[in-house]
Amino acid sequence: MKRCRVREFLTAGGEEPRRVIQVRGLWVRRDGHTVLEDITFDVREGSFLGIIGPNGAGKTTLLRAILGLVKPDRGEIRVLGLGPRELKHELHHIGYMPQQVLFDPRFPVSVYDVVMMGRACCIGPLRLPSRADREAVLQSIADVGLQGLERKPIGELSGGQQKRAFLARALCLETSILILDEPTAGLDLDSQARFMDLLARLKEEKKLTVVFVSHDVNVLARFADEIVCINRSMHLHGPPREVLGSERLREAYRCEFDFLAGAGYGAPSGQV
Amino acid sequence: MARLPRPVRRGRAEAVTGRPSTTGKEKEEGLLAYGFAQRALLGGVMIAAVCSLLSFFVVVRRMAFVGMGISHAAFGGVALGLVLGLDPLITAGGFCVLVAMGIGWLGEKGRVHEDTVIGILFAAAMALGVVLVRAARAYNLDLMSYLFGSILALRWADILVMGLVALLSLAFLALFFKELLFIAFDRETAIASGLPVRSVDYAFLIFLALVVVISIKLVGIILVSALLVIPAATGMQLSRNFRGVLVAAEVAGITSVAVGLYLSYLFDVASGACIVLVLFFLFLLSYALSPRRQYMQRRLEG
Numbered sequence A: 001m002k003r004c005r006v007r008e009f010l011t012a013g014g015e016e017p018r019r020v021i022q023v024r025g026l027w028v029r030r031d032g033h034t035v036l037e038d039i040t041f042d043v044r045e046g047s048f049l050g051i052i053g054p055n056g057a058g059k060t061t062l063l064r065a066i067l068g069l070v071k072p073d074r075g076e077i078r079v080l081g082l083g084p085r086e087l088k089h090e091l092h093h094i095g096y097m098p099q100q101v102l103f104d105p106r107f108p109v110s111v112y113d114v115v116m117m118g119r120a121c122c123i124g125p126l127r128l129p130s131r132a133d134r135e136a137v138l139q140s141i142a143d144v145g146l147q148g149l150e151r152k153p154i155g156e157l158s159g160g161q162q163k164r165a166f167l168a169r170a171l172c173l174e175t176s177i178l179i180l181d182e183p184t185a186g187l188d189l190d191s192q193a194r195f196m197d198l199l200a201r202l203k204e205e206k207k208l209t210v211v212f213v214s215h216d217v218n219v220l221a222r223f224a225d226e227i228v229c230i231n232r233s234m235h236l237h238g239p240p241r242e243v244l245g246s247e248r249l250r251e252a253y254r255c256e257f258d259f260l261a262g263a264g265y266g267a268p269s270g271q272v
Numbered sequence B: 001m002a003r004l005p006r007p008v009r010r011g012r013a014e015a016v017t018g019r020p021s022t023t024g025k026e027k028e029e030g031l032l033a034y035g036f037a038q039r040a041l042l043g044g045v046m047i048a049a050v051c052s053l054l055s056f057f058v059v060v061r062r063m064a065f066v067g068m069g070i071s072h073a074a075f076g077g078v079a080l081g082l083v084l085g086l087d088p089l090i091t092a093g094g095f096c097v098l099v100a101m102g103i104g105w106l107g108e109k110g111r112v113h114e115d116t117v118i119g120i121l122f123a124a125a126m127a128l129g130v131v132l133v134r135a136a137r138a139y140n141l142d143l144m145s146y147l148f149g150s151i152l153a154l155r156w157a158d159i160l161v162m163g164l165v166a167l168l169s170l171a172f173l174a175l176f177f178k179e180l181l182f183i184a185f186d187r188e189t190a191i192a193s194g195l196p197v198r199s200v201d202y203a204f205l206i207f208l209a210l211v212v213v214i215s216i217k218l219v220g221i222i223l224v225s226a227l228l229v230i231p232a233a234t235g236m237q238l239s240r241n242f243r244g245v246l247v248a249a250e251v252a253g254i255t256s257v258a259v260g261l262y263l264s265y266l267f268d269v270a271s272g273a274c275i276v277l278v279l280f281f282l283f284l285l286s287y288a289l290s291p292r293r294q295y296m297q298r299r300l301e302g
Helices: A002-011 A059-066 A111-117 A131-143 A159-171 A189-205 A217-223 A240-244 A247-253 B012-017 B024-028 B035-060 B064-084 B088-109 B114-135 B141-148 B156-175 B177-185 B187-192 B197-219 B230-238 B242-267 B271-289 B291-301
Strands: A019-030 A033-044 A048-052 A074-079 A094-097 A177-181 A209-213 A226-231 A233-238
Touching (some): A033 A074, A033 A209, A048 A059, A048 A217, A059 A209, A094 B187, A159 A177, A159 A189, A189 A217, A233 A240, B035 B177, B035 B230, B035 B242, B064 B088, B064 B114, B064 B141, B088 B197, B156 B197, B177 B187, B177 B197, B187 B197, B197 B271, B242 B271
Parallel strands (some): A094 A177
Antiparallel strands (some): A019 A033, A019 A074
Protein backbone atom coordinates (compact mmCIF):
# COMPACT_ATOMS: atom_id res chain seq x y z
CA MET A 1 0.00 0.00 0.00
CA LYS A 2 2.54 2.54 1.19
CA ARG A 3 5.08 1.64 -1.41
CA CYS A 4 2.43 2.22 -4.06
CA ARG A 5 1.99 5.82 -3.02
CA VAL A 6 5.55 6.65 -4.00
CA ARG A 7 5.24 4.73 -7.22
CA GLU A 8 1.98 6.49 -7.97
CA PHE A 9 3.70 9.78 -7.38
CA LEU A 10 6.58 8.87 -9.65
CA THR A 11 4.42 7.51 -12.46
CA ALA A 12 1.51 9.94 -12.25
CA GLY A 13 0.99 12.30 -15.14
CA GLY A 14 0.94 16.02 -14.78
CA GLU A 15 3.65 18.55 -14.99
CA GLU A 16 7.07 17.38 -16.12
CA PRO A 17 9.53 17.13 -14.55
CA ARG A 18 7.96 16.44 -11.15
CA ARG A 19 9.04 18.24 -8.01
CA VAL A 20 10.36 15.41 -5.86
CA ILE A 21 11.31 17.66 -2.95
CA GLN A 22 9.23 20.69 -2.02
CA VAL A 23 10.34 22.95 0.80
CA ARG A 24 7.86 25.69 1.69
CA GLY A 25 8.55 28.44 4.21
CA LEU A 26 10.69 26.21 6.41
CA TRP A 27 11.63 27.50 9.87
CA VAL A 28 13.72 25.47 12.28
CA ARG A 29 14.55 26.64 15.79
CA ARG A 30 16.93 24.86 18.09
CA ASP A 31 17.83 25.63 21.69
CA GLY A 32 16.13 29.00 21.42
CA HIS A 33 17.81 30.30 18.29
CA THR A 34 16.77 30.18 14.69
CA VAL A 35 18.80 27.80 12.54
CA LEU A 36 16.78 28.07 9.34
CA GLU A 37 14.53 30.95 8.41
CA ASP A 38 11.87 30.90 5.75
CA ILE A 39 13.51 28.51 3.28
CA THR A 40 11.55 27.80 0.11
CA PHE A 41 12.73 25.83 -2.90
CA ASP A 42 11.87 22.86 -5.08
CA VAL A 43 13.99 20.07 -6.46
CA ARG A 44 12.93 18.72 -9.83
CA GLU A 45 13.17 15.05 -10.61
CA GLY A 46 16.48 14.10 -12.12
CA SER A 47 18.17 17.37 -11.27
CA PHE A 48 21.36 18.04 -9.34
CA LEU A 49 20.84 20.61 -6.59
CA GLY A 50 23.90 22.10 -4.93
CA ILE A 51 23.55 23.63 -1.48
CA ILE A 52 26.23 26.08 -0.51
CA GLY A 53 26.75 28.23 2.55
CA PRO A 54 29.28 29.03 5.26
CA ASN A 55 29.92 26.77 8.27
CA GLY A 56 27.03 26.82 10.71
CA ALA A 57 24.64 28.10 8.04
CA GLY A 58 22.21 25.26 8.70
CA LYS A 59 23.01 23.15 5.63
CA THR A 60 23.14 19.87 7.53
CA THR A 61 20.00 20.83 9.47
CA LEU A 62 18.25 21.43 6.16
CA LEU A 63 19.23 17.94 4.95
CA ARG A 64 18.08 16.42 8.21
CA ALA A 65 14.78 18.25 7.90
CA ILE A 66 14.31 16.84 4.40
CA LEU A 67 14.99 13.36 5.80
CA GLY A 68 12.40 13.99 8.50
CA LEU A 69 14.92 13.82 11.34
CA VAL A 70 14.40 17.44 12.37
CA LYS A 71 10.91 18.75 13.03
CA PRO A 72 10.16 22.05 11.32
CA ASP A 73 8.74 24.76 13.57
CA ARG A 74 6.92 26.29 10.68
CA GLY A 75 6.53 25.47 7.03
CA GLU A 76 6.14 22.27 5.11
CA ILE A 77 8.40 19.73 3.45
CA ARG A 78 7.11 17.15 1.02
CA VAL A 79 9.42 14.49 -0.35
CA LEU A 80 8.11 12.28 -3.17
CA GLY A 81 4.73 13.81 -2.45
CA LEU A 82 4.79 12.60 1.16
CA GLY A 83 4.78 14.49 4.45
CA PRO A 84 7.30 13.57 7.16
CA ARG A 85 5.02 11.06 8.90
CA GLU A 86 4.43 9.02 5.75
CA LEU A 87 8.02 9.44 4.66
CA LYS A 88 9.19 7.56 7.76
CA HIS A 89 8.08 4.34 6.08
CA GLU A 90 9.46 5.27 2.68
CA LEU A 91 13.03 6.10 3.60
CA HIS A 92 14.30 3.31 1.37
CA HIS A 93 13.72 5.65 -1.57
CA ILE A 94 16.28 8.05 -0.18
CA GLY A 95 19.98 7.38 -0.02
CA TYR A 96 21.86 9.45 2.53
CA MET A 97 25.58 9.90 2.91
CA PRO A 98 26.46 11.89 6.04
CA GLN A 99 29.22 14.43 6.27
CA GLN A 100 31.78 12.15 7.80
CA VAL A 101 31.31 8.61 8.92
CA LEU A 102 33.31 8.55 12.11
CA PHE A 103 34.06 4.90 12.50
CA ASP A 104 36.85 3.05 14.18
CA PRO A 105 39.26 1.91 11.44
CA ARG A 106 39.56 -1.42 13.24
CA PHE A 107 35.82 -1.99 13.14
CA PRO A 108 35.62 -5.62 12.01
CA VAL A 109 33.32 -5.34 8.99
CA SER A 110 34.01 -5.88 5.31
CA VAL A 111 32.91 -3.67 2.41
CA TYR A 112 30.11 -6.17 1.76
CA ASP A 113 28.92 -5.94 5.38
CA VAL A 114 28.90 -2.13 5.25
CA VAL A 115 26.87 -2.00 2.05
CA MET A 116 24.48 -4.61 3.44
CA MET A 117 23.79 -2.21 6.32
CA GLY A 118 22.09 0.01 3.75
CA ARG A 119 19.45 -2.64 3.31
CA ALA A 120 18.92 -3.22 7.04
CA CYS A 121 15.81 -1.04 7.18
CA CYS A 122 14.42 -2.77 4.11
CA ILE A 123 15.04 -6.33 5.30
CA GLY A 124 13.27 -5.47 8.53
CA PRO A 125 14.02 -6.67 12.05
CA LEU A 126 14.16 -10.37 12.93
CA ARG A 127 15.06 -11.38 9.37
CA LEU A 128 18.12 -12.47 7.48
CA PRO A 129 19.16 -10.99 4.13
CA SER A 130 17.53 -12.80 1.22
CA ARG A 131 19.14 -13.71 -2.10
CA ALA A 132 17.72 -10.51 -3.59
CA ASP A 133 19.37 -8.49 -0.82
CA ARG A 134 22.73 -10.15 -1.43
CA GLU A 135 22.49 -9.57 -5.17
CA ALA A 136 21.52 -5.93 -4.72
CA VAL A 137 24.52 -5.42 -2.47
CA LEU A 138 26.96 -7.03 -4.90
CA GLN A 139 25.46 -5.02 -7.78
CA SER A 140 25.80 -1.81 -5.80
CA ILE A 141 29.45 -2.60 -5.02
CA ALA A 142 30.10 -3.25 -8.69
CA ASP A 143 28.34 0.02 -9.62
CA VAL A 144 30.83 2.06 -7.64
CA GLY A 145 33.75 0.07 -9.00
CA LEU A 146 34.77 -1.76 -5.86
CA GLN A 147 34.30 -5.29 -7.17
CA GLY A 148 37.00 -7.59 -5.88
CA LEU A 149 37.19 -5.68 -2.61
CA GLU A 150 33.95 -7.08 -1.12
CA ARG A 151 35.72 -9.02 1.59
CA LYS A 152 38.26 -6.35 2.44
CA PRO A 153 37.88 -4.75 5.90
CA ILE A 154 36.47 -1.25 5.47
CA GLY A 155 39.28 0.28 7.54
CA GLU A 156 41.90 -0.92 5.07
CA LEU A 157 40.43 0.96 2.12
CA SER A 158 41.76 4.32 1.02
CA GLY A 159 39.72 7.42 1.78
CA GLY A 160 38.31 7.58 -1.73
CA GLN A 161 37.38 3.90 -1.73
CA GLN A 162 35.64 4.30 1.62
CA LYS A 163 33.55 7.16 0.23
CA ARG A 164 32.60 4.97 -2.70
CA ALA A 165 31.63 2.17 -0.33
CA PHE A 166 29.33 4.59 1.53
CA LEU A 167 27.91 5.71 -1.80
CA ALA A 168 27.21 2.06 -2.62
CA ARG A 169 25.46 1.73 0.74
CA ALA A 170 23.29 4.76 -0.04
CA LEU A 171 22.41 3.28 -3.45
CA CYS A 172 21.61 -0.33 -2.63
CA LEU A 173 17.90 0.32 -1.99
CA GLU A 174 15.22 1.52 -4.37
CA THR A 175 17.01 4.84 -4.24
CA SER A 176 15.56 7.66 -6.29
CA ILE A 177 16.84 10.61 -4.25
CA LEU A 178 20.45 10.78 -3.15
CA ILE A 179 21.35 13.23 -0.38
CA LEU A 180 25.06 13.88 0.09
CA ASP A 181 26.60 16.04 2.81
CA GLU A 182 30.03 17.23 1.69
CA PRO A 183 30.94 13.82 0.29
CA THR A 184 34.27 14.91 -1.12
CA ALA A 185 35.56 16.65 2.00
CA GLY A 186 38.92 15.27 2.99
CA LEU A 187 39.71 13.69 -0.38
CA ASP A 188 42.66 14.66 -2.53
CA LEU A 189 41.91 16.34 -5.85
CA ASP A 190 42.32 13.18 -7.88
CA SER A 191 39.96 11.16 -5.67
CA GLN A 192 37.50 14.07 -5.65
CA ALA A 193 37.41 14.16 -9.41
CA ARG A 194 36.92 10.43 -9.64
CA PHE A 195 34.15 10.49 -7.05
CA MET A 196 32.33 13.27 -8.89
CA ASP A 197 32.62 11.51 -12.24
CA LEU A 198 31.26 8.34 -10.69
CA LEU A 199 28.39 10.28 -9.13
CA ALA A 200 27.55 11.98 -12.41
CA ARG A 201 27.56 8.64 -14.23
CA LEU A 202 25.38 6.90 -11.63
CA LYS A 203 22.97 9.84 -11.61
CA GLU A 204 22.38 9.37 -15.32
CA GLU A 205 22.25 5.57 -15.22
CA LYS A 206 19.87 5.35 -12.28
CA LYS A 207 17.95 8.55 -13.02
CA LEU A 208 18.68 9.89 -9.56
CA THR A 209 17.80 13.23 -8.08
CA VAL A 210 20.85 14.51 -6.25
CA VAL A 211 21.01 16.98 -3.37
CA PHE A 212 24.60 17.86 -2.71
CA VAL A 213 26.02 20.05 0.05
CA SER A 214 29.48 21.37 -0.64
CA HIS A 215 31.86 24.23 -0.03
CA ASP A 216 33.55 23.50 -3.29
CA VAL A 217 32.38 26.09 -5.77
CA ASN A 218 34.33 24.46 -8.58
CA VAL A 219 32.53 21.17 -8.14
CA LEU A 220 29.11 22.80 -7.92
CA ALA A 221 29.79 25.00 -10.94
CA ARG A 222 30.58 21.95 -13.00
CA PHE A 223 27.89 19.50 -11.88
CA ALA A 224 24.94 21.37 -10.38
CA ASP A 225 21.85 22.28 -12.38
CA GLU A 226 20.73 24.62 -9.66
CA ILE A 227 22.28 26.09 -6.57
CA VAL A 228 20.73 27.22 -3.31
CA CYS A 229 22.84 29.46 -1.14
CA ILE A 230 21.81 29.57 2.50
CA ASN A 231 23.09 31.29 5.56
CA ARG A 232 20.27 30.74 8.03
CA SER A 233 17.91 32.29 5.49
CA MET A 234 17.96 31.64 1.79
CA HIS A 235 20.07 34.12 -0.12
CA LEU A 236 20.01 32.83 -3.65
CA HIS A 237 18.43 30.18 -5.78
CA GLY A 238 19.15 29.61 -9.39
CA PRO A 239 21.46 28.05 -11.96
CA PRO A 240 25.20 28.08 -11.13
CA ARG A 241 26.07 30.86 -13.54
CA GLU A 242 23.69 33.28 -11.83
CA VAL A 243 24.34 32.25 -8.26
CA LEU A 244 28.08 31.86 -8.31
CA GLY A 245 28.63 35.12 -10.13
CA SER A 246 26.44 37.07 -7.76
CA GLU A 247 27.56 39.71 -5.32
CA ARG A 248 25.03 38.30 -2.90
CA LEU A 249 27.03 35.09 -2.53
CA ARG A 250 29.77 37.19 -1.01
CA GLU A 251 27.19 38.76 1.24
CA ALA A 252 26.04 35.35 2.40
CA TYR A 253 29.55 34.31 3.22
CA ARG A 254 30.45 37.76 4.50
CA CYS A 255 33.90 37.43 3.06
CA GLU A 256 35.67 37.73 -0.24
CA PHE A 257 35.24 34.83 -2.58
CA ASP A 258 38.52 34.86 -4.38
CA PHE A 259 38.55 31.25 -5.44
CA LEU A 260 35.37 31.85 -7.40
CA ALA A 261 37.50 33.32 -10.10
CA GLY A 262 39.04 29.90 -10.52
CA ALA A 263 35.65 28.39 -11.30
CA GLY A 264 35.19 30.73 -14.20
CA TYR A 265 32.34 32.49 -12.49
CA GLY A 266 32.26 35.80 -10.74
CA ALA A 267 35.52 36.99 -12.15
CA PRO A 268 35.34 40.72 -11.47
CA SER A 269 36.08 42.03 -14.94
CA GLY A 270 34.46 39.31 -17.00
CA GLN A 271 37.64 37.33 -17.73
CA VAL A 272 36.71 33.69 -18.08
CA MET B 1 21.04 -35.67 40.66
CA ALA B 2 21.97 -35.04 44.23
CA ARG B 3 20.84 -31.67 45.40
CA LEU B 4 23.25 -30.20 47.89
CA PRO B 5 21.46 -28.37 50.67
CA ARG B 6 22.51 -24.75 50.84
CA PRO B 7 25.27 -24.57 53.47
CA VAL B 8 24.02 -22.92 56.62
CA ARG B 9 27.34 -22.03 58.13
CA ARG B 10 30.30 -21.56 55.97
CA GLY B 11 33.98 -21.40 56.71
CA ARG B 12 36.34 -18.66 55.64
CA ALA B 13 37.75 -20.34 52.56
CA GLU B 14 34.27 -21.32 51.55
CA ALA B 15 33.00 -17.76 51.70
CA VAL B 16 35.61 -16.67 49.21
CA THR B 17 35.34 -19.60 46.87
CA GLY B 18 31.67 -19.94 47.73
CA ARG B 19 31.95 -23.68 47.63
CA PRO B 20 30.95 -26.27 50.18
CA SER B 21 34.02 -27.94 51.64
CA THR B 22 34.92 -31.36 50.35
CA THR B 23 36.97 -34.09 51.88
CA GLY B 24 40.01 -35.51 50.17
CA LYS B 25 38.21 -38.71 49.28
CA GLU B 26 35.39 -36.92 47.49
CA LYS B 27 37.93 -34.89 45.57
CA GLU B 28 39.32 -37.98 43.95
CA GLU B 29 36.00 -39.07 42.55
CA GLY B 30 35.98 -36.49 39.78
CA LEU B 31 34.67 -32.99 39.92
CA LEU B 32 31.60 -33.44 37.78
CA ALA B 33 30.17 -36.05 40.10
CA TYR B 34 29.07 -33.18 42.33
CA GLY B 35 25.82 -31.42 41.77
CA PHE B 36 27.39 -28.09 42.67
CA ALA B 37 30.11 -28.56 40.08
CA GLN B 38 27.59 -29.47 37.38
CA ARG B 39 25.52 -26.42 38.20
CA ALA B 40 28.60 -24.21 38.28
CA LEU B 41 29.73 -25.39 34.87
CA LEU B 42 26.27 -25.15 33.34
CA GLY B 43 25.61 -21.67 34.74
CA GLY B 44 29.11 -20.52 33.89
CA VAL B 45 28.92 -21.65 30.28
CA MET B 46 25.52 -20.00 29.78
CA ILE B 47 26.81 -16.73 31.19
CA ALA B 48 30.02 -16.91 29.17
CA ALA B 49 28.05 -17.52 25.97
CA VAL B 50 25.85 -14.46 26.39
CA CYS B 51 28.59 -12.21 27.83
CA SER B 52 30.94 -12.99 24.96
CA LEU B 53 28.35 -12.01 22.36
CA LEU B 54 27.45 -8.90 24.33
CA SER B 55 31.12 -8.02 24.74
CA PHE B 56 31.41 -7.65 20.97
CA PHE B 57 29.08 -4.66 21.00
CA VAL B 58 30.55 -3.34 24.25
CA VAL B 59 34.00 -3.32 22.62
CA VAL B 60 33.12 -1.95 19.18
CA ARG B 61 30.87 0.72 20.68
CA ARG B 62 33.57 1.52 23.24
CA MET B 63 31.17 0.96 26.08
CA ALA B 64 33.64 -0.80 28.40
CA PHE B 65 33.08 1.90 30.99
CA VAL B 66 29.30 1.50 30.69
CA GLY B 67 29.61 -2.17 31.62
CA MET B 68 31.83 -1.29 34.53
CA GLY B 69 29.49 1.45 35.73
CA ILE B 70 26.43 -0.78 35.62
CA SER B 71 28.15 -3.69 37.37
CA HIS B 72 29.53 -1.54 40.17
CA ALA B 73 26.16 0.12 40.58
CA ALA B 74 24.84 -3.37 41.34
CA PHE B 75 26.57 -3.08 44.72
CA GLY B 76 23.99 -0.49 45.75
CA GLY B 77 21.21 -2.83 44.65
CA VAL B 78 22.67 -5.82 46.48
CA ALA B 79 23.06 -3.80 49.68
CA LEU B 80 19.47 -2.62 49.39
CA GLY B 81 18.32 -6.24 49.08
CA LEU B 82 20.37 -7.34 52.11
CA VAL B 83 19.00 -4.50 54.20
CA LEU B 84 15.38 -5.00 53.15
CA GLY B 85 15.64 -8.76 53.38
CA LEU B 86 14.75 -9.26 49.72
CA ASP B 87 16.68 -11.38 47.23
CA PRO B 88 19.70 -9.16 46.53
CA LEU B 89 19.76 -10.17 42.87
CA ILE B 90 16.22 -8.91 42.34
CA THR B 91 16.95 -5.52 43.88
CA ALA B 92 20.28 -5.41 42.04
CA GLY B 93 18.42 -6.17 38.79
CA GLY B 94 16.03 -3.27 39.32
CA PHE B 95 18.86 -1.01 40.36
CA CYS B 96 21.07 -1.86 37.36
CA VAL B 97 18.24 -1.38 34.88
CA LEU B 98 17.52 2.02 36.43
CA VAL B 99 21.19 3.04 36.26
CA ALA B 100 21.43 1.80 32.66
CA MET B 101 18.36 3.81 31.68
CA GLY B 102 19.79 6.81 33.50
CA ILE B 103 23.04 6.50 31.54
CA GLY B 104 21.09 6.23 28.28
CA TRP B 105 18.75 9.10 29.08
CA LEU B 106 21.30 11.60 30.34
CA GLY B 107 23.71 10.67 27.56
CA GLU B 108 21.00 11.09 24.94
CA LYS B 109 20.11 14.57 26.13
CA GLY B 110 23.71 15.45 25.46
CA ARG B 111 23.86 17.82 28.41
CA VAL B 112 26.42 15.65 30.20
CA HIS B 113 29.00 13.40 28.56
CA GLU B 114 28.24 9.70 28.82
CA ASP B 115 31.43 8.83 30.68
CA THR B 116 30.78 11.67 33.12
CA VAL B 117 27.26 10.34 33.75
CA ILE B 118 28.65 6.88 34.44
CA GLY B 119 31.34 8.26 36.74
CA ILE B 120 28.64 10.04 38.75
CA LEU B 121 26.02 7.28 38.86
CA PHE B 122 28.30 4.39 39.68
CA ALA B 123 30.08 6.23 42.49
CA ALA B 124 26.73 7.35 43.92
CA ALA B 125 25.30 3.82 43.76
CA MET B 126 28.35 2.32 45.45
CA ALA B 127 28.33 5.00 48.13
CA LEU B 128 24.66 4.28 48.77
CA GLY B 129 25.56 0.61 49.10
CA VAL B 130 28.27 1.30 51.67
CA VAL B 131 25.97 3.53 53.73
CA LEU B 132 23.14 0.98 53.67
CA VAL B 133 25.41 -1.89 54.59
CA ARG B 134 26.97 -0.02 57.51
CA ALA B 135 23.64 1.23 58.73
CA ALA B 136 22.19 -2.27 58.74
CA ARG B 137 25.38 -3.85 60.12
CA ALA B 138 25.11 -6.22 57.19
CA TYR B 139 28.79 -6.21 56.40
CA ASN B 140 29.02 -9.95 56.38
CA LEU B 141 30.29 -12.83 54.39
CA ASP B 142 27.21 -12.90 52.22
CA LEU B 143 28.17 -9.50 50.88
CA MET B 144 31.61 -10.81 50.04
CA SER B 145 30.07 -13.54 47.90
CA TYR B 146 28.39 -10.84 45.80
CA LEU B 147 31.60 -8.87 45.45
CA PHE B 148 33.69 -11.85 44.40
CA GLY B 149 31.16 -14.32 43.05
CA SER B 150 29.82 -17.60 44.37
CA ILE B 151 29.33 -19.79 41.35
CA LEU B 152 29.84 -22.97 43.35
CA ALA B 153 26.90 -22.17 45.62
CA LEU B 154 24.37 -22.06 42.77
CA ARG B 155 20.95 -23.60 43.28
CA TRP B 156 18.82 -24.96 40.47
CA ALA B 157 16.52 -21.97 40.90
CA ASP B 158 19.50 -19.71 40.14
CA ILE B 159 20.29 -21.76 37.05
CA LEU B 160 16.72 -21.34 35.89
CA VAL B 161 16.83 -17.55 36.23
CA MET B 162 20.25 -17.39 34.58
CA GLY B 163 19.08 -19.57 31.71
CA LEU B 164 16.00 -17.45 31.16
CA VAL B 165 17.88 -14.15 31.12
CA ALA B 166 20.67 -15.59 28.98
CA LEU B 167 18.19 -17.00 26.49
CA LEU B 168 16.23 -13.76 26.20
CA SER B 169 19.43 -11.73 25.78
CA LEU B 170 20.84 -14.11 23.18
CA ALA B 171 17.55 -13.96 21.30
CA PHE B 172 17.58 -10.14 21.35
CA LEU B 173 21.20 -9.95 20.17
CA ALA B 174 20.65 -12.50 17.42
CA LEU B 175 17.35 -11.11 16.15
CA PHE B 176 18.53 -7.50 16.10
CA PHE B 177 22.11 -8.25 15.13
CA LYS B 178 22.16 -6.31 11.85
CA GLU B 179 20.47 -3.31 13.44
CA LEU B 180 22.93 -3.36 16.36
CA LEU B 181 25.85 -3.67 13.96
CA PHE B 182 24.66 -0.76 11.82
CA ILE B 183 24.10 1.46 14.87
CA ALA B 184 27.50 0.56 16.28
CA PHE B 185 29.22 1.32 12.99
CA ASP B 186 27.43 4.48 11.89
CA ARG B 187 24.68 5.77 14.16
CA GLU B 188 23.90 8.86 12.10
CA THR B 189 23.10 6.96 8.92
CA ALA B 190 21.25 4.26 10.87
CA ILE B 191 18.91 6.97 12.19
CA ALA B 192 18.56 8.50 8.73
CA SER B 193 17.69 5.15 7.19
CA GLY B 194 14.68 4.85 9.48
CA LEU B 195 15.89 2.20 11.94
CA PRO B 196 14.37 2.43 15.44
CA VAL B 197 17.75 3.40 16.88
CA ARG B 198 16.48 4.76 20.20
CA SER B 199 14.45 1.68 21.06
CA VAL B 200 17.27 -0.67 20.09
CA ASP B 201 19.71 1.36 22.18
CA TYR B 202 17.54 1.24 25.29
CA ALA B 203 16.81 -2.45 24.83
CA PHE B 204 20.54 -3.07 24.54
CA LEU B 205 21.20 -1.20 27.81
CA ILE B 206 18.45 -3.13 29.61
CA PHE B 207 19.80 -6.49 28.46
CA LEU B 208 23.31 -5.37 29.37
CA ALA B 209 22.09 -4.59 32.90
CA LEU B 210 20.26 -7.92 33.24
CA VAL B 211 23.28 -9.90 32.02
CA VAL B 212 25.50 -8.01 34.45
CA VAL B 213 23.22 -9.07 37.29
CA ILE B 214 23.21 -12.78 36.43
CA SER B 215 26.99 -12.64 35.93
CA ILE B 216 27.49 -11.40 39.49
CA LYS B 217 27.04 -14.98 40.74
CA LEU B 218 29.79 -16.13 38.42
CA VAL B 219 32.63 -13.67 38.97
CA GLY B 220 31.26 -11.06 41.36
CA ILE B 221 30.48 -7.38 41.02
CA ILE B 222 34.10 -6.32 40.84
CA LEU B 223 35.07 -8.61 37.96
CA VAL B 224 31.92 -8.64 35.80
CA SER B 225 33.26 -5.97 33.48
CA ALA B 226 36.08 -8.35 32.49
CA LEU B 227 33.52 -10.73 30.95
CA LEU B 228 32.03 -7.82 29.04
CA VAL B 229 35.32 -6.72 27.49
CA ILE B 230 38.01 -9.39 27.29
CA PRO B 231 36.27 -12.03 25.10
CA ALA B 232 35.66 -9.61 22.22
CA ALA B 233 39.02 -7.91 22.76
CA THR B 234 40.59 -11.34 22.28
CA GLY B 235 38.48 -11.99 19.20
CA MET B 236 39.44 -8.64 17.70
CA GLN B 237 43.08 -9.69 17.85
CA LEU B 238 42.38 -12.80 15.86
CA SER B 239 39.99 -11.71 13.12
CA ARG B 240 39.27 -8.72 10.93
CA ASN B 241 35.66 -9.68 10.41
CA PHE B 242 32.92 -9.75 13.03
CA ARG B 243 32.03 -13.36 12.24
CA GLY B 244 35.50 -14.51 13.19
CA VAL B 245 35.58 -12.13 16.14
CA LEU B 246 32.34 -13.59 17.49
CA VAL B 247 33.49 -17.19 17.16
CA ALA B 248 36.83 -16.42 18.84
CA ALA B 249 35.09 -14.46 21.61
CA GLU B 250 32.71 -17.33 22.33
CA VAL B 251 35.55 -19.84 22.39
CA ALA B 252 37.61 -17.62 24.70
CA GLY B 253 34.68 -16.94 27.04
CA ILE B 254 33.50 -20.53 27.38
CA THR B 255 37.03 -21.93 27.63
CA SER B 256 37.94 -19.48 30.37
CA VAL B 257 34.91 -20.48 32.44
CA ALA B 258 35.59 -24.22 32.11
CA VAL B 259 39.33 -23.93 32.70
CA GLY B 260 38.96 -21.29 35.41
CA LEU B 261 36.46 -23.38 37.36
CA TYR B 262 38.70 -26.43 37.14
CA LEU B 263 41.78 -24.48 38.26
CA SER B 264 39.91 -22.95 41.17
CA TYR B 265 38.91 -26.45 42.27
CA LEU B 266 42.41 -27.80 41.78
CA PHE B 267 44.18 -25.06 43.74
CA ASP B 268 41.29 -24.22 46.03
CA VAL B 269 41.19 -20.53 45.11
CA ALA B 270 38.41 -18.09 44.21
CA SER B 271 36.63 -19.22 41.05
CA GLY B 272 35.67 -15.78 39.71
CA ALA B 273 39.23 -14.52 39.87
CA CYS B 274 40.49 -17.74 38.26
CA ILE B 275 38.10 -17.30 35.32
CA VAL B 276 39.19 -13.71 34.79
CA LEU B 277 42.88 -14.63 34.96
CA VAL B 278 42.40 -17.39 32.38
CA LEU B 279 40.57 -14.91 30.18
CA PHE B 280 43.40 -12.44 30.58
CA PHE B 281 45.91 -15.13 29.68
CA LEU B 282 43.91 -15.96 26.53
CA PHE B 283 43.93 -12.28 25.60
CA LEU B 284 47.72 -12.08 25.99
CA LEU B 285 48.07 -15.22 23.91
CA SER B 286 45.85 -13.85 21.15
CA TYR B 287 47.75 -10.58 21.21
CA ALA B 288 51.06 -12.38 20.83
CA LEU B 289 49.75 -14.57 18.01
CA SER B 290 47.54 -11.95 16.38
CA PRO B 291 47.58 -12.45 12.61
CA ARG B 292 45.86 -9.09 12.37
CA ARG B 293 48.61 -7.27 14.23
CA GLN B 294 51.29 -9.06 12.25
CA TYR B 295 49.47 -8.11 9.08
CA MET B 296 49.35 -4.46 10.10
CA GLN B 297 53.03 -4.55 10.95
CA ARG B 298 53.92 -6.05 7.59
CA ARG B 299 51.90 -3.32 5.92
CA LEU B 300 53.70 -0.63 7.88
CA GLU B 301 57.07 -2.09 7.05
CA GLY B 302 56.04 -2.10 3.43
